[in-house]
Amino acid sequence: MASTSSNKSRCATCGKNIGTFTCRGCSQDFCLSHAQEHRQLLGKQMDEDVILMHDQFQQCLNEQVKQPSLHPLMKEINEWEKQSIEKIQLVAQVARQKVLNIISKHTDNVIIALTSIKEQLSRARDDDDFFESDINEWKENLEKLKTDLNTPKAITIKFDDKMNSFIPKISVHKERPITERFERFLGDIQIEENGQLITHGNSNAHATVRGKGEYSSGQRLFRFKIENKRTS
Template sequence: MTTNKTQCFLCKKHKFTYSCRGCSKEFCFDDLTKHRQDLTEEFNTIINNYDQFRQSLQQTKENPQNSSLFIQINQWEKNSIDIIRQTAQQCRQTFLKENEEFLVDIEEKFNKLIREIKEIQEENEMNEMNLKDLKEKLREITKEFNDSSEISIEEDSQTFIKRISVKSTRK
C-alpha cells in the first residue's frame, strides 16, 4: 500500500489513498473500507450461489424423477396410453356393431336354409341333389361363420402415437 495523496476512485477527493491490488484502483481509507465491504458482500453472494447450486445438484441426484424431462416422458406416456384406450374403445364399439350385423346376416342365411329343409321334409322330396345342395349351403354358411374374414383388424403402418427418444449431445 502506498500513502501518496492522490484522487480517491470513489469520492474523487485528493487524500491519502491506498491501492487495491485486485482492481488496481486508489481509495481513501473510508472508501477502501466500503470497497472491502462490497467485495465481501459479492464474495458472500458467490458462496450463497455456490451453496444453492450444490443443493440443486444434490436434489437432482437424489430425485431425478423430478426433472422436467422425466416429467415430460411421463406425460408422453400418459397421453399415449389415453390415445390407445380411446382407439381401443372405438374399435370395440365398431367390432360389436359389425359383429352384430354379421351374425344377423348369418342367422338370416341359416333360417333360410332351415326353411328349405322343412319344405323338403314336409313335401317329402328328398333326393341326392337336394341333399347335396343342402350340405353345400350348410358348409358355405359354416365356413362364412367360422372364417369371419368380413371383420378384421388392420394395423396402420403409420404410427398414431408420436415416438419420442432421449438424445444427448455429450461426447
Template sequence: MSTLKRKNNSCIACGTAAGMFTCRGCSKTFCLNHTNEHREILEKQMNEIINNHNRLKQQISNEETDQYYKLLIEQIDQWEKESINKIYRTANEIRQQLIIITREHQDNIKEKLTQLTQEITKARYDGNFFEDDLKQWTNIIQRLQNTFLEHENIQISSINNGNPFISKISL
C-alpha cells in the first residue's frame, strides 16, 4: 500500500518522488526540475494571452477600423441623400402634373363658360330665348358645375407595386 501512495505522489513527468510540488491550477505533482518546466509552459501561455490581448486592443484603436466605420457612415449618408433626392424629384413631378391637369381642367371649363356667356348674352340682347333655351343653359351650367366639383375629388395615392421606391438599408 505504501508503493501505491508513493506512485500517486511522484512527478507526473518523470515519476521521481524527490522534491515534490503540486500545482494548484492543474492539481498535478512535479519534481523540482519539472516544476520549473511546468512554470515555463504556463509563462508561455500567459505571454500568448497577453499578445492576443494587445493585438485586440491595437485592432480596436487602429485607424483602419475607424476608416472602415467612416466609410460605412459615408455610405449611409449617400443613401440618405439619394433617397431625399428621389422624394424631392417625385414630389416636383407630381406637383407639375397637378398644375397642368388643374390648368387644363379650368381652361376647358372657362372656354365652355365663355361660349355659353356669349350665347346667353346674345339671346338676352336679341330677346330670342324660350323655356327650352333656359332649361338647356341651366343643364349646361349644372354639368360645368359638376365637372368643376369633380376635379376637387383628386387625391394623392401611394403606389405599392412590390418594388420599394426607396430601398431600406440595415446592418
C-alpha cells in the first residue's frame, strides 16, 4: 500500500505526506500511525455499533423464543380482543341499566295492581259479597301479575343482526302499554269515565262504538264486562 515519495498523498488526519497508506474502504490516505488509528477506529465502530446491534437483536430473539406470546402480532390480537370486549361491556351495561329502569317502573305498576286487588278482596270479605266467579277472577289476575313480574311483556330484548356481524348488537325495548278506551260512537250511547265505560240510552235502537286504538298487525285481547243487561 506504500507509495513512492514522488506521488505521496497527504494523511487525511495530520496532513503530512509521509509513508502514505490508502484505506480501501473509504479511499482516504493516512500516514503509518494514523493508518493504525483509522483501523482502531473501525474496530471500535464494529464493537460499538454492529456488535451492540447484534447483541440487542439476539436478546430480542431469545425473549421471543422464551415467550412467543409477546410477538407484535400477538399484541395486535390482544389489543383487538381488549377493545372488542370493552365495546361489548359498554353495550351490555347500557342494556342492563335500561332493563333495571323499566323493571323498577314495572314493579311499581305491579304493586299498584296488587294493592287494588287486596282492596277488592278486603271489601268483598267485609261485605261477604263474592262468588265462585269472583274467586276465579282474582286467582286469574294474581296469576297474571305473578307471570308479568317475572317475564314482563313490556320489555323485549332484540339482537340486531342486520349488519350480519359476528356478534349481533343487543338492545332493550320498552313496549308502550296500550290502554284501550272507547272513543267514537254512533247512536244512543254515552261515553263515560274517560272512555272506560259506555252506557246505552233507554231506546232500543242499535248503536255502535269503537275504540281509540287502530291496529294493522298482531293479536290483541280486549276484555269487556256487560253490566245491567236489559232484555226487552
